[in-house]
Amino acid sequence: MYQRVKAYIEKYHMLQNGDKVIVGISGGADSVCLLFMLLELKKEMDISIVAVHVHHGLREGSADADEAYVRELCERQQIRLIVCHEDVKAYAQQQKLTVEEAGRNIRRIRFEETLRACGGNKIALAHHQNDNAETLLWNLCRGCGLRGAGGIAPAEGDYIRPLLCLERREIEVYLADRGISYCIDETNLEDTYTRNRIRSQVIPYLEAEINPRAVQHMSDTMEQLRLLGEYVEHEVSVYARKCIDYERKSGKRVLVKKEEFMKTPEVMRSYMLHELLCRIAGRRKDIEQIHVKTLGELFDHQVGREISLPYSITAGRCYEGIELYRKETGSEEEPVGMSVRVFEKTSDMQAFPKKTYTKWFDYDIIKNTVKLRHKEPGDWIVIDRSGRKQKLKQYFINEKIPREDREKIWLVADGQEILWIVGYRQSQKYQVTEKTSRILEIEICGGKKDGREC
Structure with missing residues (x-):
């Protein structure tokens, strides 16, 4: 031996x-x-x-x-x-x-x-x-x-x-x-x-x-x-030099040029996007194929659409292709973070996790950009399955939430529409149903009261 x-x-x-x-x-x-x-x-x-x-x-x-x-x-x-x-x-x-x-x-x-x-x-x-x-x-x-x-x-x-x-x-x-x-x-x-x-x-x-x-x-x-992987990595690096601009806006954002990307052999595209995500994240752990797939699908969406990826990476559709950047974390003004992943729904899945600070949403019906923020004038939420809306201000009044606390509550929002009042209520509109094919999971981390310690 x-x-x-x-x-x-x-x-x-x-x-x-x-x-x-x-x-x-x-x-x-x-x-x-x-x-x-x-x-x-x-x-x-x-x-x-x-x-x-x-x-x-x-x-x-x-x-x-x-x-x-x-x-x-x-x-x-x-x-x-x-x-x-x-x-x-x-x-x-x-x-x-x-x-x-x-x-x-x-x-x-x-x-x-x-x-x-x-x-x-x-x-x-x-x-x-x-x-x-x-x-x-x-x-x-x-x-x-x-x-x-x-x-x-x-x-x-x-x-x-x-x-x-x-x-x-x-x-x-x-x-x-x-x-x-x-x-x-x-x-x-x-x-x-x-x-x-x-x-x-x-x-x-x-x-x-x-x-x-x-x-x-x-x-x-x-x-x-x-051995095959070593060959593919070499080929990916060749195509990446043509498709990816790492110097865009002084290196703060990375651009994947759609025109050049679509000229790349299809078998190489997912490997290129995976390597790009790993490079931006600075690690490989938890960068999975579903993230690569979701990023690739962004090419087919309208300009302005954004998605959130692991390690605070945001990808947005722009006129030239897709821009990616990593959000700075840890500032005193933004102590709460939002961890996001998208995955396929299977027949044996439960409706949603019973966790206060982790929720599932029907990803297929989300049309625009999901953001984590505090309240703004005009915010509203769907409160029942019939689609009835309620102003956020009225919801706070009905729940007897003190005025001084309302400014501190975190919201997951798509424009003025609220998907989730963190720690309180989830919109009925985006609930996972038997028709859902893809699930958006959002976990709120970092806060001590209106966000989970993690």
Whole structure:
């Protein structure tokens, strides 16, 4: 098995003589196997190893035992070890992340800090083929393009993943044959997280009922898709130079020129728009195909139509095509933000979420631009299914809302028509019905009284 890992490292040019490798060691089977593979390679190559163990402040008792095991292992193998103690749960709450996401972020931060502090140039992680298969299935279920279908890259920047050529069971057999112990993270056995359910239910079913080599076949396919993705990215960059003006209005707005965009091969258009959104957002997480589709459909709307996209991105139809810009957030005057997404309605969906600060609207009947603002003269709202309208001022009077509080209430509006009096009432006109095909979800974040803390 070592020879396979060595050949995989050589294939992707992961390591060279003189490299200093930072290795993430949790104490689990995967990371322990990775450490022993690198120790074996160290006999043949001039590389040095520094181990990093991150104690997440979770799993009281067992996490301490994991740390003790890693300390003893590194001492026995004469490997320098750096241990980082973190409060992952507090970090997750502060950054508004899941505990899983927070843990990944903190590990990455500590690995990269150690890389700089120790003068390292590579960070080795213990992902294997089963991790890659989970990633593929998870991405496909959420909706993804070529990049997501390509799974985890073997080498990317400073990061290398030497075990991506192995299945999980091969790793366990390797350790068992050599009498090497490892820790078991009991949270991996729980079905709380989607990834755990894919790991414990979906993949075993595929291997047992469809094909015992399902994981290997998925890994081979992902490798082909990664190569195809690299080619597509190159072609997209060529067409993007013709279609996209990043310098429009001193860089504050980006223009996608319709005439040039329509000359682009259709297969390239969605990739171009996805890359554009990721570039403006400064990240890839939560930029999904439905956002790309909604942005592309804007070309068919009238001039002046605007849509809201993740990370405070606004896209508007203009005479030359589509303009995009990212709204500045965090000012004292605008403490409340509006998170928006559009998605297809399916037959098994509930009518709407029962959350005070998250509402669903029938996207198909919204004709103009939806904005978050305070009250203006002439505002009105539809209050029943017959379409009866009521002036906003009269609604406030009927609800006995004090005059001084009315100026502070946030409104989701289309012109003078109010879709939602945040914290109070939603317009009956835009309710999701059996005829709805696309849903606009709006979540209000940031305020302490008339907007949800988030």
